[in-house]
Each structure stands twice: as structure tokens, then as C-alpha cells.
Amino acid sequence: xxxLVIVGAGSGGYEGALYAHRRGMKVALVELSPExxxxxxxxxxxIPSKYMRHGAYLIDKFxxxxxxxxxxxxxxxxxAPLKAGRxxxxxxxxxxxxxxxxxxxxxxxYGKGVLKDSHTxxxxxxxxxxxxxxxxxxxxxxxxxxxxxxxxxKYIYDTDQIWSLEDFPRxxxxxxxxxxxxxxxxxxxxxxSEVVLVELKDRLLPSPDIPEESSRYLARKLKRLGVDIRxxxxxxxxxxxSSGVRARLSDGSEVEVDFILLGVGRKPNTEGIGLEExxxxxxxxxxxxxxxxxxxxxxxxxxxxxxxxxxxxxxxxMYEARVAINHMLGEGHMKRDERIVPKVIYSAYExxxxxxxxxxxxxxxxxxxxxxxxxxxxxxxxxxxxxxxxVRLVVSEEGELLGCHILGPHAGELIHQVVHLMKAGLxxxxxxxxxxxxxxxxxxxxxxxxxxxxxxITWAKRH
Amino acid sequence: xxxLVIVGAGSGGYEGALYAHRRGMKVALVELSPExxxxxxxxxxxIPSKYMRHGAYLIDKFxxxxxxxxxxxxxxxxxAPLKAGRxxxxxxxxxxxxxxxxxxxxxxxYGKGVLKDSHTxxxxxxxxxxxxxxxxxxxxxxxxxxxxxxxxxKYIYDTDQIWSLEDFPRxxxxxxxxxxxxxxxxxxxxxxSEVVLVELKDRLLPSPDIPEESSRYLARKLKRLGVDIRxxxxxxxxxxxSSGVRARLSDGSEVEVDFILLGVGRKPNTEGIGLEExxxxxxxxxxxxxxxxxxxxxxxxxxxxxxxxxxxxxxxxMYEARVAINHMLGEGHMKRDERIVPKVIYSAYExxxxxxxxxxxxxxxxxxxxxxxxxxxxxxxxxxxxxxxxVRLVVSEEGELLGCHILGPHAGELIHQVVHLMKAGLxxxxxxxxxxxxxxxxxxxxxxxxxxxxxxITWAKRH
Numbered sequence: 001x002x003x004l005v006i007v008g009a010g011s012g013g014y015e016g017a018l019y020a021h022r023r024g025m026k027v028a029l030v031e032l033s034p035e036x037x038x039x040x041x042x043x044x045x046x047i048p049s050k051y052m053r054h055g056a057y058l059i060d061k062f063x064x065x066x067x068x069x070x071x072x073x074x075x076x077x078x079x080a081p082l083k084a085g086r087x088x089x090x091x092x093x094x095x096x097x098x099x100x101x102x103x104x105x106x107x108x109x110y111g112k113g114v115l116k117d118s119h120t121x122x123x124x125x126x127x128x129x130x131x132x133x134x135x136x137x138x139x140x141x142x143x144x145x146x147x148x149x150x151x152x153x154k155y156i157y158d159t160d161q162i163w164s165l166e167d168f169p170r171x172x173x174x175x176x177x178x179x180x181x182x183x184x185x186x187x188x189x190x191x192x193s194e195v196v197l198v199e200l201k202d203r204l205l206p207s208p209d210i211p212e213e214s215s216r217y218l219a220r221k222l223k224r225l226g227v228d229i230r231x232x233x234x235x236x237x238x239x240x241x242s243s244g245v246r247a248r249l250s251d252g253s254e255v256e257v258d259f260i261l262l263g264v265g266r267k268p269n270t271e272g273i274g275l276e277e278x279x280x281x282x283x284x285x286x287x288x289x290x291x292x293x294x295x296x297x298x299x300x301x302x303x304x305x306x307x308x309x310x311x312x313x314x315x316x317x318m319y320e321a322r323v324a325i326n327h328m329l330g331e332g333h334m335k336r337d338e339r340i341v342p343k344v345i346y347s348a349y350e351x352x353x354x355x356x357x358x359x360x361x362x363x364x365x366x367x368x369x370x371x372x373x374x375x376x377x378x379x380x381x382x383x384x385x386x387x388x389x390x391v392r393l394v395v396s397e398e399g400e401l402l403g404c405h406i407l408g409p410h411a412g413e414l415i416h417q418v419v420h421l422m423k424a425g426l427x428x429x430x431x432x433x434x435x436x437x438x439x440x441x442x443x444x445x446x447x448x449x450x451x452x453x454x455x456x457i458t459w460a461k462r463h
Numbered sequence: 464x465x466x467l468v469i470v471g472a473g474s475g476g477y478e479g480a481l482y483a484h485r486r487g488m489k490v491a492l493v494e495l496s497p498e499x500x501x502x503x504x505x506x507x508x509x510i511p512s513k514y515m516r517h518g519a520y521l522i523d524k525f526x527x528x529x530x531x532x533x534x535x536x537x538x539x540x541x542x543a544p545l546k547a548g549r550x551x552x553x554x555x556x557x558x559x560x561x562x563x564x565x566x567x568x569x570x571x572x573y574g575k576g577v578l579k580d581s582h583t584x585x586x587x588x589x590x591x592x593x594x595x596x597x598x599x600x601x602x603x604x605x606x607x608x609x610x611x612x613x614x615x616x617k618y619i620y621d622t623d624q625i626w627s628l629e630d631f632p633r634x635x636x637x638x639x640x641x642x643x644x645x646x647x648x649x650x651x652x653x654x655x656s657e658v659v660l661v662e663l664k665d666r667l668l669p670s671p672d673i674p675e676e677s678s679r680y681l682a683r684k685l686k687r688l689g690v691d692i693r694x695x696x697x698x699x700x701x702x703x704x705s706s707g708v709r710a711r712l713s714d715g716s717e718v719e720v721d722f723i724l725l726g727v728g729r730k731p732n733t734e735g736i737g738l739e740e741x742x743x744x745x746x747x748x749x750x751x752x753x754x755x756x757x758x759x760x761x762x763x764x765x766x767x768x769x770x771x772x773x774x775x776x777x778x779x780x781m782y783e784a785r786v787a788i789n790h791m792l793g794e795g796h797m798k799r800d801e802r803i804v805p806k807v808i809y810s811a812y813e814x815x816x817x818x819x820x821x822x823x824x825x826x827x828x829x830x831x832x833x834x835x836x837x838x839x840x841x842x843x844x845x846x847x848x849x850x851x852x853x854v855r856l857v858v859s860e861e862g863e864l865l866g867c868h869i870l871g872p873h874a875g876e877l878i879h880q881v882v883h884l885m886k887a888g889l890x891x892x893x894x895x896x897x898x899x900x901x902x903x904x905x906x907x908x909x910x911x912x913x914x915x916x917x918x919x920i921t922w923a924k925r926h
Contacts, residue, residue: 011901022917042842046902050846055531061521065538068518069545069654073536075528082532089845096840104920191532315901322896334896342900352900377559379505382552383513410876416905417879420897424889433785433797434883437805437815438474438778439509442879454485457567 001131002028004328005121007113007273008138010039012305012317014097016136017106020325027106028130030113030123037108038094039140040306041314044160047093049183051086053346056190060225060348064385077191079167087163113139115274118298122274134300134328137280137288138317139273141266141306149175149235149262155245156238158262169193169258173247175235177204180263182218182347185227196255197222198233209343211357211392214407221348221388235260268307285310292335293327294320302328309338316341340423344412349389352415355403355422356394367397371428371452373444375408380439384409393418393448399427404448409441417445428453464594465491467791468584470576470736471601473502475768475780477560479599480569483788490569491593493576493586500571501557502603503769504777507623510556512646514549516809519653523688523811527848540654542630550626576602578737581761585737597763597791600743600751601780602736604729604769612638612698612725618708619701621725632656632721636710638698640667643726645681645810648690659718660685661696672806674820674855677870684811684851698723731770748773755798756790757783765791772801779804803886807875812852815878818866818885819857830860834891834915836907838871843902847872856881856911862890867911872904880908891916 004020006013009031020027031037041047065072101108109130111123115137121130143158145151151158157165159180168191174181177199185197199206203215204222219229230251238247244258268286275282281289281297287310288296288303296303302324305317316338323334345351361368371393381387389408396402404418421431431449436442467483469476472494483490494500504510528535564571572593574586578600584593606621608614614621620628622643631654637644640662648660662669666678667685682692693714701710707721731749738745744752744760750773751759751766759766765787768780779801786797808814824831834856844850852871859865867881884894894912899905 018920019913022913022920041901047842047846050843050902051531054847055533058524058528058531059533065521066544067548068514068521069541069543069548070518070522071539071541073538075536076534078532078534080532081529085530085532089842093840093842093845313900315899315903318901319898337898340898342898344900344903377556379510379552379556380513382556383510384517410873412900412903413873413876413905416899416903416908417883419899420880420884420889420894421887423897424884424887424893426883426887430887431883434886435782435800435803435805436778436879436882437776437807437875438504438781439513440778440807440875440879442876445879450482450485457481457485 001133002026003132004028004134004136004325005030005130005132006136006138007121008039008140009037009108010138010140010305010317011041011314012138012321013136014038015318016138016304016321016325017101019322021104021106023325023329025325025328028132029101029106029108030121030130031108031110032112033110034098037098038090042090042093044163046314048086048090048163049187050346051089052082052187053183055082056187059190067385077168079165113273115278115280115301118278118300134302136321136324137273137275137296137301137303137307138305138321139269139307141268141312143262144265144267145262146175146264148237149260151262154259155240156260156262162261171257172196173198173235173245173255173257173260174263175260176263176265177201177206177229177231178263178265179205179345182222182345184261184263185222186225186347189222189225189227194226194228196228196230196257198230198235198249200232200234202231204229204231205345205351207343208360209357210351210353211359211405213390213392214351214353214405217389217407218347218349218351225348266306266312270307290336293332294324294336295327311338311341313341313343340419342415342419344415346412349407350409350411352406352411353403354415354419355401357403357405358392358394361394361396361402366402368402369395369397369452371395371448371450373448373451375441375444378439378441378444380441380443381409383439391444391448393428393431393445393452395428395452399429399453401426401428401431414441414445417442464596465489466595467491467597467599467788468493468593468595469599469601470584471502471603472500472571473601473603473768473780474504474777475601475784476599477501478781479601479767479784479788480564482785484567484569486788486792488788488791491595492564492569492571493584493593494571494573495575496573497561500561501553505553505556507626509777511549511553511626512650513809514552515545515650516646518545519650522653530848540631542628576736578741578743578764581741581763597765599784599787600736600738600759600764600766600770601768601784602732602770604731604775606725607728607730608725609638609727611700612723614725617722618703619723619725625724634720635659636661636698636708636718636720636723637726638723639726639728640664640669640692640694641726641728642668642808645685645808647724647726648685649688649810652685652688652690657689657691659691659693659720661693661698661712663695663697665694667692668808668814670806671823672820673814673816674822674868676853676855677814677816677868680852680870681810681812681814688811729769729775733770753799756795757787757799758790774801774804776804776806803882805878805882807878809875812870813872813874815869815874816866817878817882818864820866820868821855821857824857824859824865829865831865832858832860832915834858834911834913836911836914838904838907841902841904841907843904843906844872846902854907854911856891856908856915858891858915862892862916864889864891864894877904877908880905
């Protein structure tokens with residue numbers, strides 16, 4: 001009898017297992033195979049893509065080297081060492097986790113975990129039955145295809161298959177201008193591929209959580225780097241050619257590419273694991289219904305991550321796992337809260353958002369103010385040759401931090417300053433009085449706090 | 464009659480002028496010359512050195528390129544474009560500030576500002592008298608020489624003179640293993656110079672505010688890069704040679720170098736500006752005595768920055784300027800607080816500290832706990848090929864955040880997460896429940912919070 005059995009050893013599952021162990025629970029994990037420990041994020045998602053993105057970023061920086069007195073004699077790119085380095089990172093993290101779980105006594109059962117009743121998980125096909133006081137479902141999500149664009153790993157790749165690529169494409173078509181699309185567009189472009197990026201909507205990163213300014217800045221830089229961006233455009237049909245694919249786009253044009261990469265969303269893995277059979281209620285779109293403690297309709301069964309909402313981010317799952325475990329332990333101080341989930345995209349810029357955009361604040365009926373400070377005059381950003389971008393801080397009339405949107409250098413780390421303050425319920429006036437080191441990129445955040453608290457510096461305000 | 468006259472347009476002075484203007488005060492600046500606006504930090508300190516350090520960092524990263532599938536054909540370094548790029552950043556910031564001050568109506572009087580009485584500053588040599596309700600002294604600090612090591616800009620450089628260098632030295636001797644010394648050692652080494660670095664004390668960065676671990680890590684990497692570090696060593700004598708300098712060190716050895724660079728501390732600029740004449744009290748070492756509101760012994764005269772304490776950091780001055788101005792406006796909510804001043808060093812690693820080290824916590828009689836988390840297994844750090852370093856979080860028995868010490872990637876930005884939380888009085892349990900994006904470097908900070916709040920994950924803790 002375990003205190004907790006977790007179905008799925010992805011980000012939420014393994015973070016949850018470590019946290020439950022830390023809190024004194026007897027915990028076990030169920031995961032499909034030794035090769036899938038770590039889930040999508042580790043094996044086919046954020047970890048390998050961030051590795052390749054870092055390589056792309058380093059190549060991107062070459063253009064600045066002359067300003068630092070460094071004259072390059074030229075360079076060549078090769079997929080094999082990039083792939084090897086990337087796969088080594090993934091392998092190391094995965095094996096370290098398994099080794100550590102074994103050392104501290106967290107068993108991992110390999111197979112498909114299926115609920116038999118509210119206290120029993122069956123591991124298939126072995127048939128082993130795991131009994132537990134609590135169960136946490138953390139089964140993640142799967143890639144989707146659209147229409148005739150069915151991934152085959154040859155003409156059409158999805159984000160499960162792209163990792164097997166043995167060479168950089170001469171030319172590729174990316175379908176979907178969301179996080180996956182803009183990330184791979186940058187990666188392949190910097191490694192020398194010609195990239196066509198099509199997006200159905202009228203902007204890149206077409207999420208209501210991300211302000212249009214971020215989309216515009218990113219599109220401008222990707223274009224400058226040579227990415228062929230087609231908005232309001234879809235793939236109408238495609239056909240195999242001797243050396244790749246010919247696709248007809250809705251704008252009437254045709255493109256010939258080595259292959260098509262799909263980045264078009266994911267669906268929750270909630271089928272065939274006994275959820276409905278034991279009475280766990282699902283929403284229409286297949287997500288598990290959970291309350292603010294990540295509890296499902298069956299009180300001792302919890303769910304976290306990609307199966308609880310369309311906000312499919314590894315850290316949302318990791319956070320929800322901790323929320324669920326705290327509640328199992330009788331503590332309710334951490335709650336599910338999608339407003340404080342940072343959304344970070346690593347493309348030609350780092351793009352980070354937390355909380356409400358201005359549009360969302362307006363829709364929710366807030367009287368709001370915005371503090372906008374550019375990275376352009378920031379001394380550290382100038383020193384680093386990366387002074388493009390902005391911080392937009394959205395604040396209610398009462399000074400409540402409603403949201404923050406950063407595009408620019410290290411946005412993915414800087415955003416956490418605001419995440420912490422939002423979670424702590426601190427207001428803009430706090431940010432306007434805080435300390436920052438000089439020169440630092442962080443100055444821009446404190447300046448945005450001052451901007452919104454005191455108003456901008458203008459001649460008009462003076463006497 | 465001005466509301467406020469600020470003597471010195473360095474970091475504290477110009478930040479103070481903008482802040483005072485923002486808060487509705489009629490403010491004027493006095494600065495030696497148009498070329499010194501921005502002070503030491505901008506013209507001869509952190510801004511130009513961070514520029515060169517970024518170039519060094521980019522060269523340092525070349526060693527990792529092969530792991531990202533990038534094969535360099537070689538490179539050459541040239542001082543002229545490095546110097547031009549660096550000077551362009553400094554010039555741009557300085558001119559932008561002057562232009563902006565003019566646009567919004569902040570006059571800058573050029574000359575030496577000398578107090579005539581508690582409400583009057585004389586600009587010398589013009590003799591113009593500026594009357595003000597409040598005066599803020601922000602005159603900064605100057606380089607020092609030691610013994611026979613007197614800077615001449617040919618055989619011996621200090622940090623006022625090093626910027627005129629027209630070429631990289633073949634070999635140089637740096638005296639002082641503090642922030643200046645370790646920064647230039649890294650810069651010159653990466654640009655190809657042979658570097659000997661001598662430090663009187665038994666470690667680099669020999670400040671009680673910086674933990675020994677940071678010194679050790681940094682020394683290890685600098686050595687790996689080929690810097691010849693000599694601890695417990697001084698320069699006993701030196702002589703001119705046909706092509707540079709021969710120096711005899713206290714370890715008995717001799718080194719022949721192109722020149723010597725001094726990085727051995729600074730003294731406050733408090734002489735000859737009328738402080739004592741109008742009754743502003745000084746401490747023994749020449750610092751201005753100020754209270755927690757940065758008020759001197761003359762109630763309407765305030766002081767900020769390098770002249771208030773040996774913690775000579777631009778952002779301490781900028782913060783103190785705001786503290787002083789708030790107090791002039793009858794607001795006392797911001798106070799001088801050296802504990803929340805982040806100290807950031809940019810060398811072969813970024814090294815950042817805020818608050819107490821473990822040794823200091825012990826000296827102050829705290830029962831304390833430490834959460835130590837390494838960057839080694841951090842997925843984002845692994846992706847970026849920069850997973851060396853640590854976060855050390857020092858926390859009282861009651862959970863108070865006493866200090867944080869980060870060595871590793873982007874430490875200079877990451878530290879602000881803890882600066883904000885310390886300032887807000889939040890505790891380690893808050894940090895243990897906050898959200899972070901995955902993968903991010905920031906995870907290490909939240910993990911350090913968990914480590915210190917729940918204790919480390921070990922087999923022993925389990926049941």
C-alpha cells in the first residue's frame with residue numbers, strides 16, 4: 001500500500017514524486033517505459049529544443065562579434081555533434097532521475113497505468129496492481145495532426161519525430177506560428193535552412209495571454225533573419241516529390257520543401273486509462289475536471305499538468321503536483337492558479353508573459369495602467385549588444401500587479417521577479433521602491449514599476 | 464531658487480535628478496565637465512568594463528561551439544573595433560542623458576560644486592551661485608595608488624587610464640584580486656593576453672560579503688583559462704624596462720610584463736567641496752556621516768553613494784538618492800539598507816551576493832540554515848552548456864531570508880528575485896511555494912527555498 005501512486009513520470013510526475021518523498025510519503029511512479037521517463041518536455045519538448053535554440057542563439061550572436069573586436073574566419077554547421085550534444089543532455093537528465101529515484105527508494109513501474117478503482121492502478125501488460133491512499137494522474141498530452149497533414153516522419157514531422165533528423169533541411173515549411181513554430185523557425189534558420197512559416201491567425205504567438213507587441217517584435221526579427229512568414233495562411237494540399245514535398249498554400253502560392261514540420265497543438269492523454277470507469281469526470285474537450293487543489297471528482301484522485309487545461313506547460317504540471325500533494329497532506333495554502341504561470345518562448349527573442357495582457361485586463365473590467373520601459377537605453381543590454389525589446393507591466397488602479405510581458409534578453413529569467421511579487425500580492429509601489437544592481441537588465445522591471453506608479457517622466461509633468 | 468541642487472552627475476546624481484523631477488521638484492545638477500556626466504560608473508567603470516567583459520564571454524563560449532554543431536575556422540581579435548564599440552555605448556548613454564535632461568528642463572551646471580552655506584552651492588570657477596532648499600552631495604570616489612605603484616598611464620595604469628589602451632598587452636600584471644582585478648583578468652585573458660594576478664589576501668574577492676565558495680569557484684575557472692593567480696602576494700618593487708616593466712613579487716619571483724594594472728580600492732571625494740566649512744560631519748576615513756534617510760548632520764543636506772560608505776556601487780548610490788529625495792518630500796518608507804544591496808561581479812563567472820554570508824550570520828548570532836543547490840543538474844543550464852555554480856540561500860531558524868549567494872549563469876539578474884523577497888520581508892516558505900518556468904535557471908532559487916524549508920532529499924528522511 002502506497003501513500004501515493006503517480007501515473008506518468010513526466011515533469012509533473014517526477015517533480016511530484018520527489019516532492020511527496022520529501023514530505024514523507026511512500027510514493028511510486030508508473031511510466032510507459034524506461035525511455036519515456038521525463039515525459040514530453042524532457043524527451044521530445046522543451047529540453048532538447050532549448051539545447052538547439054542555444055546553438056541558434058550563439059550563431060545569431062556571431063553578427064555582433066565584430067563590435068567586440070572579434071573577426072571570425074568563417075564557420076560550418078553539422079547536425080551530428082549538435083544532435084549528440086542534445087541527446088546527451090536528455091539522456092543525462094533522464095538517467096540521473098532514474099538513478100536518484102532508485103537511491104532514495106521511489107520505485108518506477110514500467111507499463112501503462114490504468115485505474116481499476118479509486119485506490120488501485122493496474123500496470124499493463126504485467127497486470128501488477130498498485131494500491132494507494134492517493135492517486136495523481138499526470139499522463140500528459142500527445143501531438144495532433146490537422147486534415148491531410150498526418151505526420152509520417154519522412155514528409156511530415158511532428159514534435160515527436162523531429163529529433164531523429166540526421167541533417168539540416170535545405171528548406172522546410174513549418175505549420176503553426178505558436179511556441180513550437182517560432183522556436184524551430186529560429187533554430188533551423190540560424191543553422192542555415194530556408195524556412196517558410198505559415199500561421200492561420202493574423203499574428204505569430206496568437207495566444208490571448210501574449211500581447212500583440214510581442215508578436216510584432218518577434219515577427220520583425222524573424223523576417224530580418226530571413227524567415228518567410230505567411231500569416232492568415234494554411235496548407236491547402238500537399239504532394240510528395242522526388243526530393244521532398246510540394247505544398248499549395250491558401251495564399252495561392254506553392255512551396256517546395258524537404259519536409260513539413262507541424263506545431264499545431266496537443267491533446268490531453270485522458271483516454272483508455274480508466275478515468276471514466278472509476279468516475280473521474282472529464283470536460284467536453286477531454287480535460288480532467290479539477291478544483292483549485294487539483295482534486296478530481298473522486299476525492300482521493302488528483303490530476304496535474306496537460307490533462308487539466310490547455311495551458312500545457314511543464315512547470316504548470318510541476319506546480320500542480322505540489323498543490324495536489326499539499327492538499328493530500330491536509331495543507332491548502334498552495335492553490336492552482338493559472339494567472340501566475342509564466343509563459344516563456346525561446347525564439348529569435350525570449351518572450352515571457354505572466355498574468356493579464358492589457359486586452360484581458362480590459363475584458364475583465366479593470367481600470368488599468370501600463371508601465372512600458374524599453375531595453376533600448378538599458379546600459380547592460382547595450383553592453384551585451386542585445387538592447388531590443390520591452391517590459392510591459394499591467395497594473396490595476398489600486399496598484400495590483402495584473403500582468404507582465406517581457407520581450408528581450410533573458411526575459412525567461414527576468415519574468416520570475418514579477419511572478420514572485422504577483423504571488424506574494426505585492427503592488428506596483430513596492431516594485432517602484434525596490435533595489436536593483438547597475439548595470440543590469442533587471443533595472444527595466446523596477447523602472448516599469450516607477451513608470452506605472454509615478455507616471456512617465458515628461459516635460460508636461462514638470463511644474 | 465531650486466528645490467534641489469545635486470552636486471555630481473554620476474549614477475546617484477543623475478538617477479536622483481530624474482527621480483526628483485518625476486516627483487515634481489525643481490532640480491539642477493552640478494558636474495565637473497560635459498565629458499564626466501555619468502560619473503565613474505559610466506565613463507571609467509562598470510559600463511565600459513561590462514562591454515569588454517561581454518566580448519570576453521563570447522570568446523569564452525567558442526570552446527562550447529562544437530557541442531552545438533558549429534565548427535569555427537578560427538578568429539582574430541582587434542582592440543580598435545572593441546574600443547570603438549565600447550566608447551560608442553558610453554558616449555550614447557552620456558549624450559542621451561544630457562539631451563533628455565535638457566528636454567525635460569533639468570539644467571546641468573559645469574564646474575566644481577562647492578558648498579558656501581547650507582542652501583548655496585558655488586560653481587567654480589564661474590562663481591555662479593545656486594540656491595536650493597535641499598542639497599544632495601553625490602561626488603563619488605577616486606582611484607588610489609599604493610606605495611611605489613603610482614599610475615602614470617604608461618607603465619602603471621589604474622581604472623581611470625586603462626580605457627586609453629590601443630592594443631591588447633602581450634602580458635600584464637594585475638594588482639588586486641577584487642572585482643576590478645578578476646574582471647580585467649578575465650577580459651584580457653580571453654582576448655589573448657598572459658595575465659598574472661596578485662592578491663594580498665588568501666583568496667580572490669576577499670570581501671566578507673562574498674562567501675569563500677564563490678572565490679574558490681572563480682579562482683578555479685580563471686586558472687583553467689590560464690590566469691596565473693598569486694595569493695598572499697604583493698609587488699615589492701618594480702622597474703622600467705625597454706619594453707615594459709619588471710616587477711619583483713613578495714613570493715620571490717620576478718615577472719616581466721607590458722604594464723601593471725591597479726585595482727586596489729577607491730577613496731571618497733569629500734575634500735575641497737566645502738563640507739566641513741558648512742558643518743557637514745565626516746567620519747574618520749573621510750566618509751560623510753548620514754542617517755538612514757541619507758541626511759547629513761545639516762538637516763537639509765543629504766549625501767549618497769561612494770561618499771557614504773566603502774560599499775562603492777553605482778546602484779547603492781542610485782537607491783540612496785531616491786531614499787534622500789523621498790525624505791525631502793516628507794516620505795520615510797524607503798531607508799538606507801546595505802543588506803539588500805546586491806554585489807555583482809562579472810568575471811569568468813557571474814558572482815552575485817546579497818545579505819549575509821554564513822560566516823556573517825554566525826557572527827551576528829543567528830541560528831541559521833543553508834539551502835545549497837547546484838546548477839550542475841539544472842536542465843536550462845545544461846542546455847546552455849553553462850551548468851557550473853550554485854545558489855546558497857542563508858535563512859534564519861525563523862525562516863527569514865538573511866542572504867543569497869549565486870555563482871553561475873546570469874547570477875547578476877537572478878539575484879534580484881531574492882533582493883525583492885528580502886526587501887518585502889518574505890520568508891523561505893514563500894520561496895518554497897512559488898512558481899518558476901521549466902526549464903529555467905530560476906528553478907535553482909526555488910529549489911534552494913525548498914531545500915532550506917523542508918530539508919534536503921535523502922534516503923534517511925524517508926519513513
